[in-house]
Amino acid sequence: MSVVGEVLAELWSMFAGDRRLTLLLLAVVAAAAVAARVLSAPAAVPAAILVVGALAVLCDSVLQAARKARR
Amino acid sequence: MIAWATAAPALGAAFAASTVEVVEAFTIMLAVATLRGWRPAISGALAALAVLAAVVVALGPLLDLVPLHALALAIGVLLLLFGIGWLRKAVLRGAGLMALHDEAAIFEREKARIGAGVTSARGADWLAGLAAFKAVLLEGLEVVFIVLAVGAGRGLLAPAALGALAAFVVVMAFGLVIRRPLAKVPENTLKFAVGVMLSSFGVFWTAEGLGIAWPGGDIALIALAAVFLVAALALVRLVRPRLAMANP
Numbered sequence: 001m002s003v004v005g006e007v008l009a010e011l012w013s014m015f016a017g018d019r020r021l022t023l024l025l026l027a028v029v030a031a032a033a034v035a036a037r038v039l040s041a042p043a044a045v046p047a048a049i050l051v052v053g054a055l056a057v058l059c060d061s062v063l064q065a066a067r068k069a070r071r
Numbered sequence: 072m073i074a075w076a077t078a079a080p081a082l083g084a085a086f087a088a089s090t091v092e093v094v095e096a097f098t099i100m101l102a103v104a105t106l107r108g109w110r111p112a113i114s115g116a117l118a119a120l121a122v123l124a125a126v127v128v129a130l131g132p133l134l135d136l137v138p139l140h141a142l143a144l145a146i147g148v149l150l151l152l153f154g155i156g157w158l159r160k161a162v163l164r165g166a167g168l169m170a171l172h173d174e175a176a177i178f179e180r181e182k183a184r185i186g187a188g189v190t191s192a193r194g195a196d197w198l199a200g201l202a203a204f205k206a207v208l209l210e211g212l213e214v215v216f217i218v219l220a221v222g223a224g225r226g227l228l229a230p231a232a233l234g235a236l237a238a239f240v241v242v243m244a245f246g247l248v249i250r251r252p253l254a255k256v257p258e259n260t261l262k263f264a265v266g267v268m269l270s271s272f273g274v275f276w277t278a279e280g281l282g283i284a285w286p287g288g289d290i291a292l293i294a295l296a297a298v299f300l301v302a303a304l305a306l307v308r309l310v311r312p313r314l315a316m317a318n319p
Binding site: 003006007010011014015016017018021022025026029032033036037043046047050051054055057058059061062063065066069 | 148152153155163166167169201203207209212213270274277278281282284295303306309310
């Protein structure tokens with residue numbers, strides 16, 4: 001692979017190496033954006049969606065990897 | 072004048088993250104130097120640093136053109152993706168579900184890989200220089216992203232860049248003195264800490280980008296870091312005994 005190809009692959013893996021993790025995190029951000037911008041919810045609501053959502057995605061990803069490791 | 076309490080998280084995150092990346096780049100530079108001498112190693116590294124400097128010079132002014140909220144949102148989302156990914160790997164390594172980063176093994180593997188591609192002395196120098204170039208460029212790109220991400224938006228580029236520069240100087244000075252792979256650097260502990268900090272920055276910036284003001288301003292970063300740290304440590308404990316029960 002060329003140097004440019006390796007750089008692009010590295011950049012891709014930095015942010016989207018795990019497709020499920022990436023999609024779930026983007027869904028969390030989208031949900032927080034809808035709460036903040038569309039529903040005009042109090043600031044605590046989108047903030048809580050972001051914090052709890054990010055933690056839930058982390059848990060999901062780690063538990064899924066642990067299940068795979070046990071197989 | 073930037074308040075220390077505001078600058079410290081950016082400086083600390085950039086220093087810790089850059090230490091990890093510079094250690095990884097140094098290992099490959101050392102493999103190159105061991106096989107072909109320091110000349111191709113340093114030439115390759117300097118060429119990569121020149122490319123990275125060009126990237127920073129090209130991208131830096133563009134950041135000023137982006138509205139602050141849009142910049143915070145974009146950086147926040149990228150930091151969230153990057154930080155949670157790092158934290159996930161650090162938790163899995165901490166729980167023994169993923170192999171720890173082994174600088175000594177990487178050093179031997181790189182030496183074998185560069186040695187296998189050698190067909191002539193001149194070709195060997197070129198191949199060795201290219202290996203050093205790629206290592207410094209790829210690891211350096213992560214450093215550039217981290218510095219821009221934790222520093223942009225709040226005028227914290229200087230402390231973030233200082234953190235990265237300090238990591239570069241410390242690792243290179245230490246590495247050049249001992250001239251061995253830096254296998255004793257607690258890389259996973261650093262990655263754990265960096266994952267916590269980058270995830271916290273990610274949530275913080277994403278919310279700011281959405282127009283949400285945090286209670287306590289920048290102090291909220293510390294609370295977020297505490298939440299991510301406790302959750303990540305709990306996850307390590309949660310998945311570790313499960314593995315022990317599965318493989319008694």
